[in-house]
Amino acid sequence: MKQIFNFHALRNGEAIEYLDLLLAKSDPGSASVPGGYDVIRAQVRTVAGLLREAYARDPRSEQTDIIVQEDGNRDDCLAALFGIIGHFRSHPENAAIRDAAKKVFQKLSAHGTAGEIGKDDILTESATVEKIVTELRGRDMAPLVGLLPVEPWINALERSNSAVRQAFQLRGDERAPEQAGELKRLRQQASKAQYALVRRIGLYGEDAEWAEPWRSVNERVNELRTDFRNRLAQRAGIAAAEAEPGA
Structure with a gap:
């Protein structure tokens, strides 16, 4: 089962961390996989690199x-x-x-x-x-x-x-719209790329009746997404608690 979380809710640093971990967790190792799978992982890797570079250039x-x-x-x-x-x-x-x-x-x-x-x-x-x-x-x-x-x-x-x-x-500062706009565009690309990768894992897994490497890859990716979903839930809970008026 595919674990769902809101990629848009991640902070920029978290989004980069998630993409890096997604690439690691989705690695099929030495197993033979369709060529399209490597293409999608390469797309995630590319946009993650661009996002990291843009974030590093931002002084604020x-x-x-x-x-x-x-x-x-x-x-x-x-x-x-x-x-x-x-x-x-x-x-x-x-x-x-x-x-x-x-x-x-x-x-x-x-x-x-x-x-x-x-x-x-x-x-x-x-x-x-x-x-x-x-x-x-x-x-x-x-x-x-x-x-x-x-x-x-x-x-x-x-x-x-x-x-x-x-x-x-x-x-x-005058560069704020430009820098934020660049990060927004890259995050939109990253969101689509990571979703396409997760979806492809599910499709390949179903076609192979969850034979390896898809069973292990799917389990690792689901654990990753659950971890980040829990982070977001915890942050939302902390924010709600901090918003409560004092007794």
């Missing part, structure tokens, strides 16, 4: 970590908003909800798709997201949005967008 990596991580979070929130509202356009029982979802979705779509917005440079996306949140909470849209279960994602979207803007202000 702490703020860039926040920018890239929160940018990934807001991309996830946008995708969720578009997905949830899109589904409610075909609500099977409630016409009012269907109508509300169609109108809200139309308003969102005026800015493009979630994927298109996420591909904008970071500052442009920040401005777009701010406008979206303002519109969804405006006089015309708020009653319609209230019929849909999306408030948690709107709140999370606003928090992540604010965190991105604040981190840019803390950096306070």
Whole structure:
């Protein structure tokens, strides 16, 4: 079974560490494997190297970590908003909800798709997201949005967008958009590459009825992904605990 975790939630250093470990854990050793497997591993190795180089060139990596991580979070929130509202356009029982979802979705779509917005440079996306949140909470849209279960994602979207803007202000240098944009692009490539590798392990394993080396490779990769998923869960728990008001 493939263990799932949110690659976007990793800090830049963690993402690089994960990619390096993924390459080590997915190594089939001396076993004969399809040529396509080596190609995918090479893609992961290449993007990991580029990500490492870009991160090393960044003199203010702490703020860039926040920018890239929160940018990934807001991309996830946008995708969720578009997905949830899109589904409610075909609500099977409630016409009012269907109508509300169609109108809200139309308003969102005026800015493009979630994927298109996420591909904008970071500052442009920040401005777009701010406008979206303002519109969804405006006089015309708020009653319609209230019929849909999306408030948690709107709140999370606003928090992540604010965190991105604040981190840019803390950096306070003219190269911030360029460096953060480069890391964002490389992380998107890395996310696709690592997912393709994990998926290919599953496909080859199923085809071979989990004969070696696929059984061992799959077990090692699953353990790795579980470890990183637990790291993220622990960090989320610590953050939640620190946010609790004092007794």
